[in-house]
Structures are given as C-alpha cells and as structure tokens.
Amino acid sequence: MTKSIDLPDEVVLGADATLLQFSTEVCSPCRATHTVLDAVANSRNGIRHVDLDLTHRPDLAGQFNILQTPTTLILDATGTVRARIGGAPTRATVLAELDRILIAA
C-alpha cells in the first residue's frame, strides 16, 4: 500500500519522517496547521516539517492529487508516503500517525 513519489527539489526529508503540508494563500486553517506541525517537528528529533504553497503551483496539486488544503502527507525516512490527512489535523492525530509509522519502520 506504499507509494513512492517524486518530491520537488526544495523538499529535504527528515531523518525519520517528514510532515509534508500543502497550503494555499486563500486557506486560513493552513496557518493553524502550520503552527501545529511545526511544534510537532520541533518536539521530536528526526522529524521535519515542510510547507508547500500550491497557490501558484497547480502542477504540484495535480502531481500529489491534492483537492483541498490543508492536506498533510507523512513520509517515512525513505520518502515513501505512509499517511495522508485531509483538513486541519490535531496535534494528537499527527503524533498517533507518527508513532504508527515509526514503530512499523
């Protein structure tokens, strides 16, 4: 059920996992999600948060099949997509997904 993706050059993976967030300028919950994911990434070693603004990048929206913002993909150490969260996630949701992925790894 895993799927490898071609990441844009500007995305640098975290050592253990990457929180890949997709946002646009017309999305207010994206700001709150950015804060939540930043805090999660800063609270643990090896986790990196990347926020991609799709406002002027419909090509990326098509590549990752993003229909709404915010959408968060959780990538493992190899850059494989392991989870997909549509809408604004809570901190607990993100931590639970990370635990599931990191334990399985």
Place this chain on the structure above:
Amino acid sequence: MTAPVGIDPRSPRFGAGITAVLLLVVIFANLAEGWWVSNSATGVTVSTLSLQNPLQRLLSPSVLLFAALVALFAWGAFAGIRRHPYGVVFRAVIRPRLKPPTELEDPAPPTFAQGVGFIITGVGLALHLAGVPYALVVAASAAFVAAFLNSVFAYCLGCQIYLLLVRAGILSRKSGSKGAAAA
C-alpha cells in the same frame, strides 16, 4: 504570510451572518412575489418574467435587495475584505464588546470567498434579468448555504474549491498574490 496586518477572524463571520439572513429574505420575498400568470385571453400559464423587460425584472423589492448583495460581494472582492461595510460595522459596534481576538487572520481567504459569492450571485442576477425563471432563487440559495456554513461553522470555501478551480483551469495560475486576492 502575505499580509502585513491580519484581521479579526470573527469579522468575516459576522458579515457572512448578515449576508445569510438577507439572502433568506431575498429567497422568500422573491418566491412570494409570484411566478406564473394565466393569460386571460388564451388561458395559457406563463412566467411573469416573460412579460417584463429587464428593467421591470429589476424593479421588485427582492431583486433590488439581491442586486445590493451582489454589489456588496463585489465591494469585498475587489476593494478587499478590510474595506467591506460589514467590517466597518464590526470594528465600530461589535469588536469593542468582545474580548481581543486570540489570533489574527490573513485577509486573503475571506476576500477569495467574497469573490466566489460575487460570481454566484452575479450570474444569478444576470440570468434573472435575462428572464430565466428561478435563476435568482437558485443562486441566492447556493450563496446562502455558503454564507451560513461560513458564519456558523467557520467553513473555509477557499480551502475546498480553490485548488479545484485552479486544476480545472478556471482560475489563472499566472496571477500574483495581489491578483489572487482579488480573484
């Protein structure tokens, strides 16, 4: 991210609440104004709109109120949500009676929503003036749903449809951040 100064997120929700109520008034008033008349000579039932010219179609209370709402959406979309009259009322009357906002919001998302509202209601008004039955009620109902969800549940229209419009090629990708805010 893009805006130097944020807005109180409760301001657009307050405005959407007023808009939702006024749209309900438009819907019920327009339905109450009557739709079909029987031609006494032939006995055939026809739409009242088919007997009117565009100016006559405009000059009924519900259509005039609807036209005013279209103008207000245009104001919010093109002048920016911060210059919208409801925002002025909010800052003058409502804001002093509330606690300070816990966080400020970028004005781009509600400005985008105003643009969507302008397109939907503007098309409805144009079709009504062209004599299409129910166009005004359909457009007002669609706008009511969006305004109600925005006001009561802080529904984010831009989150759900912006990427769909861009990916469908309806919104231009070349517009800069200022252009996108007005789109």
